Amino acid sequence: MADNKEELTPITVITGFLGAGKTTLVNYILKEQNQWKICVLENEFGEVAIDDGLGEYLLCRFAIACRVAESLDAPEDLITMDNGCVCCSVRGDLVRTLGQLASRRKDFDAILLETTGLADPAPIVYTIQTNPKMSDSYRIDSIVCLADCKHLEAHLDEKKPDGSVNEALQQVAFADKILLNKVDLVTEEEKAKLEARLRTINKFATVIETERSRAPLDKILGLNSFNMESILNYDPNFFDDEDEKKIHNLELVQSVGIKFEGNLHAQWFNMFMMDLLRERAADLYRTKGLLSFHGQGDTKFVFQGVHEQINFGPAKKPWKEGEVRENKFVFIGKNLDRAELTKSLMECLYKEEKK
DSSP: OOSOGGGSEEEEEEEOOTTSSHHHHHHIIIIIOOSOOEEEEEEEEEEEESSGGGTTOEEEEEOOOOTTSSOTTOSOSEEEOTTSOEEEOOOBOHHHHHHHHGGGGGGSSEEEEEOTTOOOOHHHHHHHHHOHHHHTTEEEEEEEEEEETTTHHHHHHOOOTTSOOOHHHHHHHHOSEEEEEOGGGSOHHHHHHHHHHHHHHOTTSEEEEOSTTOOOGGGTSSOOOSSGGGGGGSOGGGGSOGGGGTOOOOOSEEEEEEEEESOBOHHHHHHHHHHHHHHHGGGEEEEEEEEOBTTSTTOOEEEEEETTEEEEEEOSSOOOTTOOOEEEEEEEEESOOHHHHHHHHHTTBOOOOOO
């Protein structure tokens, strides 16, 4: 695996419903903007396994729908646009497509992977992080949800026949960034109401307002927001208890931030996480943590997860001398019980044995 993360080509995963403005966004990137050289990969409809080891995970075949070409059957594997961006017409699964792009990845600044209809990006994350051919060349930079400000509320309210979480809720829950498109089609009151609801579902995602999909690319690309240390940059207010603010949360999917001081007992915390993931992995879309362990000196630990896939390790910078050892946790998922999670986590604190 490549040692230097800076040398890996960043992949931004774009989710969102048909009609949210993804076609307009792709056209803007390929034809109008001139600041970034981006390789845009867009799925074509037709299911194929993303990787042999993923079993039930099926994903749309990945190929670029070249918006500015006369035909999708152009013989070239790569079509270079006037602004230096790249359209990829390689047809096949994600691993094969990115593998064929690897030799040219230095030619562009980032890859934008558009995934129409894909509510759960876990298969993509899993493949990039665990397949050596992928992790040597690429890293997940961020997960961006492109949302139609005019119709998102209706999508969020959609009821599934089996009572499960609908795709719009999942896309918002997984996102690091939410591109709230078509803000010019709603009133300020409607927009404020929708943004407040988005914060309830996922208050850790940055909401970026756009019109006609003119996204500020420097706010969604190359930021490395999908990384273990992103929790270090969160607003401390994100971890306040909603109950104290008298907010009545009726969302099926919500985000919970928890913080408390002290050193954790490594074995007890590991047991808690193993039990939690064994019982609730499907309901936990994103998890993040900043940890202080007893017996580990000044080493600060961080983790982040998508479902049961957890990345854990030391942070780049240790605890400073005199710094308060405050553990922080982020859970985004279905039917979360803040009180129960807080109680279980605090039971993992190391306690000095009484003599």
